[in-house]
Amino acid sequence: xxxxxxxxxxxxxxxxxxxxxxxxxxxxxxxxxxxxxxxxxxxxxxxxxxxxxxxxxxxxxxxxxxxxxxxxxxxxxxxxxxxxxxxxxxxxxxxxxxxxxxxxxxxxxxxxxxxxxxxxxxxxxxxxxxxxxxxxxxxxxxxxxxxxxxxxxxxxxxxxxxxxxxxxxxxxxxxxxxxxxxxxxxxxxxxxxxxxxxxxxxxxxxxxxxxxxxxxxxxxxxxxxxxxxxxxxxxxxxxxxxxxxxx
Amino acid sequence: xxxxxxxxxxxxxxxxxxxxxxxxxxxxxxxxxxxxxxxxxxxxxxxxxxxxxxxxxxxxxxxxxxxxxxxxxxxxxxxxxxxxxxxxxxxxxxxxxxxxxxxxxxxxxxxxxxxxxxxxxxxxxxxxxxxxxxxxxxxxxxxxxxxxxxxxxxxxxxxxxxxxxxxxxxxxxxxxxxxxxxxxxxxxxxxxxxxxxxxxxxxxxxxxxxxxxxxxxxxxxxxxxxxxxxxxxxxxxxxxxxxxxxx
Numbered sequence: 278x279x280x281x282x283x284x285x286x287x288x289x290x291x292x293x294x295x296x297x298x299x300x301x302x303x304x305x306x307x308x309x310x311x312x313x314x315x316x317x318x319x320x321x322x323x324x325x326x327x328x329x330x331x332x333x334x335x336x337x338x339x340x341x342x343x344x345x346x347x348x349x350x351x352x353x354x355x356x357x358x359x360x361x362x363x364x365x366x367x368x369x370x371x372x373x374x375x376x377x378x379x380x381x382x383x384x385x386x387x388x389x390x391x392x393x394x395x396x397x398x399x400x401x402x403x404x405x406x407x408x409x410x411x412x413x414x415x416x417x418x419x420x421x422x423x424x425x426x427x428x429x430x431x432x433x434x435x436x437x438x439x440x441x442x443x444x445x446x447x448x449x450x451x452x453x454x455x456x457x458x459x460x461x462x463x464x465x466x467x468x469x470x471x472x473x474x475x476x477x478x479x480x481x482x483x484x485x486x487x488x489x490x491x492x493x494x495x496x497x498x499x500x501x502x503x504x505x506x507x508x509x510x511x512x513x514x515x516x517x518x519x520x521x522x523x524x
Numbered sequence: 525x526x527x528x529x530x531x532x533x534x535x536x537x538x539x540x541x542x543x544x545x546x547x548x549x550x551x552x553x554x555x556x557x558x559x560x561x562x563x564x565x566x567x568x569x570x571x572x573x574x575x576x577x578x579x580x581x582x583x584x585x586x587x588x589x590x591x592x593x594x595x596x597x598x599x600x601x602x603x604x605x606x607x608x609x610x611x612x613x614x615x616x617x618x619x620x621x622x623x624x625x626x627x628x629x630x631x632x633x634x635x636x637x638x639x640x641x642x643x644x645x646x647x648x649x650x651x652x653x654x655x656x657x658x659x660x661x662x663x664x665x666x667x668x669x670x671x672x673x674x675x676x677x678x679x680x681x682x683x684x685x686x687x688x689x690x691x692x693x694x695x696x697x698x699x700x701x702x703x704x705x706x707x708x709x710x711x712x713x714x715x716x717x718x719x720x721x722x723x724x725x726x727x728x729x730x731x732x733x734x735x736x737x738x739x740x741x742x743x744x745x746x747x748x749x750x751x752x753x754x755x756x757x758x759x760x761x762x763x764x765x766x767x768x769x770x771x
Contacts (some may be wrong), residue, residue: 293727294727309543
């Protein structure tokens, strides 16, 4: 299958529990890694409460501003699961029962299948239901919005489909240099690298009381040669005995 | 000291590294817990890249919509630290060197003090510099925006000042009920609780393949009595042998 090329992405992480300190989000980290690996730039992530209008407004804003949007959470059978309704509202469409999805649920739950289970077959009218060879349980996509579940294990499973369907236009090349030098002392060196290699993104991350290193410097580019040249310049500027290591 | 009463809060977490999968945010979790403990509702958290205009626009939007805003990250001495400039731009003010802060930095670093260190004394003109008995290193606040550092250990340290200065108008009372029942089967019970106790927020969180429980139900209210009544109703609806436990 030809993968769709997307350049920018946004994530919408939904759930009161994430903002009230009861649960910590676990889905952003695997999503960021997946997108980075594909060469897609995740530009923005927003965490909001389970409120229909708030979700609808945010979905519409992100849909318009980015090539692809991933929502996480609010897709179960209970009263606080309003993401499907919110996506429908965002696009001015209605919620319908997808017959094939409903059959799948009935088959999966058999005699135990209740109305609550069947609520999971509710989708915004006009959605695409994405499945793969390994995963028959569909993922709902409406326009460029992927509606992903909040349960971390299932969210991660569904990233397989993201990798099958999407790709970025570039490859990201990265190096991390770990030094025992304070960030402030590195600044003039970094400024030289930034000035000489404008296409390389230079990051500087101090570590507080770490036994191994004081500052991690990251170099990122979409051309391997550019990244390598910036790395060589930076290493040549470091004093003897540095860096601690490179990754 | 009289604490300022704030009802709603937002967080702005800044840094390319968080969106590119290199680092995982560690500051939202302690912030959510702190605010929850104070009775302040965190309504929204946004993760964005180190881009001056993006940060400035977001700071202004959050400043207008919420009682208090916390930014995290982008306040060090290097080229990618643009939060101070962004906050100044958001409020149409300039960046100035705070003389007292600069003296503190000079004393702290002594002979080793460089121009890069002194960059940390740059603040939006009109900022308040907050210190406490324990923490002499100031935290910059402009209007209702607290500019917090990205380094997790320092971020957590500065939450002491947040607790000293701010409080919410309410107390949150919470219970969590862990059941071995599937979420779909719990739905009709939860609907009864939601209907009978509109002031109680009911959350339902399925756990995937957990040896102990299948669904965690949370009950939250700002009146303890209301939370307790909802809890009692929910427990009375559960079948014999449930719940697994309550927290």
